[in-house]
Amino acid sequence: MPSIYAHYTFGEMMKKAFPADIRKLISLHEDLFEIGLHGPDLFFYYHALLKNRVNRTGYHMHDVSAAPFFRRSRDVILSAASISEKHARLAYILGFLCHFTLDSVCHSYIEKKLTEDPVTHSDIETEFDRYLLLKQNKRPLHAKVTSHLHASTAGAKAIQAFFPTLSVRQVESSISSMIWYNDLFTTSDRLTRSLVTFFMHATFTYKSLGGLLMKEKANPHCADSNLRLHKLMEACVPLGLSLTKNYVAFFNHGEPLSPYFRHTFGPKPGWEHIPVLSLKEERRYKPDTEELSQ
Numbered sequence: 367m368p369s370i371y372a373h374y375t376f377g378e379m380m381k382k383a384f385p386a387d388i389r390k391l392i393s394l395h396e397d398l399f400e401i402g403l404h405g406p407d408l409f410f411y412y413h414a415l416l417k418n419r420v421n422r423t424g425y426h427m428h429d430v431s432a433a434p435f436f437r438r439s440r441d442v443i444l445s446a447a448s449i450s451e452k453h454a455r456l457a458y459i460l461g462f463l464c465h466f467t468l469d470s471v472c473h474s475y476i477e478k479k480l481t482e483d484p485v486t487h488s489d490i491e492t493e494f495d496r497y498l499l500l501k502q503n504k505r506p507l508h509a510k511v512t513s514h515l516h517a518s519t520a521g522a523k524a525i526q527a528f529f530p531t532l533s534v535r536q537v538e539s540s541i542s543s544m545i546w547y548n549d550l551f552t553t554s555d556r557l558t559r560s561l562v563t564f565f566m567h568a569t570f571t572y573k574s575l576g577g578l579l580m581k582e583k584a585n586p587h588c589a590d591s592n593l594r595l596h597k598l599m600e601a602c603v604p605l606g607l608s609l610t611k612n613y614v615a616f617f618n619h620g621e622p623l624s625p626y627f628r629h630t631f632g633p634k635p636g637w638e639h640i641p642v643l644s645l646k647e648e649r650r651y652k653p654d655t656e657e658l659s660q
Contacts, residue, residue: 369491370548371511375498376468377403380606395457400514402461411543420536432466433627440617442527454524467606470629472598474637482642485587488577493588494595507554517541551578590648601658
């Protein structure tokens with residue numbers, strides 16, 4: 367992914383970088399843009415402990431080329447019944463595009479990191495969220511990482527238009543569940559944290575899900591990945607602007623989508639060659655062009 371707060375932070379960076387007309391459109395439909403920032407991850411949370419059609423939708427989208435979805439999105443937006451509805455759908459897709467940008471750049475490094483160090487994908491994500499909170503002078507386990515998210519039937523209806531196999535109720539439930547689970551995994555209440563940990567152990571899910579629970583102390587194995595992911599996030603802003611400009615030209619004038627959209631939300635081919643460095647080496651490292659925009 368990177369996790370929920372990383373995607374929110376990147377969205378804030380992009381809002382500052384967007385041209386005035388894009389910023390204005392987003393400001394009118396900010397709730398939808400903010401949900402869009404979490405891309406297909408939104409559906410992971412629907413009845414999260416059980417495999418079902420909704421969360422499979424999210425996992426499937428993560429593993430296939432993004433191009434077909436973004437191509438279809440143009441028709442979905444243009445089919446809106448009003449200008450306001452059209453703009454609302456566009457705001458959602460612009461957030462979704464931010465999610466794709468960050469995921470497509472960061473996941474190659476994360477995949478390589480998993481082969482080098484005793485950490486899980488969730489460990490890396492959650493520790494990066496902690497790192498960002500501290501960088502912004504916020505207290506991990508006390509800051510509300512979901513404050514930008516709001517579930518509503520109207521918002522779910524706008525999103526559901528892009529996912530016709532799902533119902534409005536399922537989309538709204540996914541949003542509510544995303545908020546609930548992320549609040550649970552970042553709570554400072556020790557009793558709640560103990561109960562969550564006990565439940566994971568009792569259901570043999572701690573190995574796969576335990577990393578989602580933000581710990582009281584930082585994981586030293588992720589100190590280097592925090593630095594790399596922060597560098598990649600900052601370097602993603604120009605790419606995000608370029609892809610947004612391209613998508614708007616595609617939407618308004620039918621120009622071809624950038625070849626970059628052929629990528630999935632996951633690691634790119636060649637991820638095995640990305641360096642994973644010691645903390646000392648990482649402090650001096652600058653990601654190269656190939657790592658950013660294969």
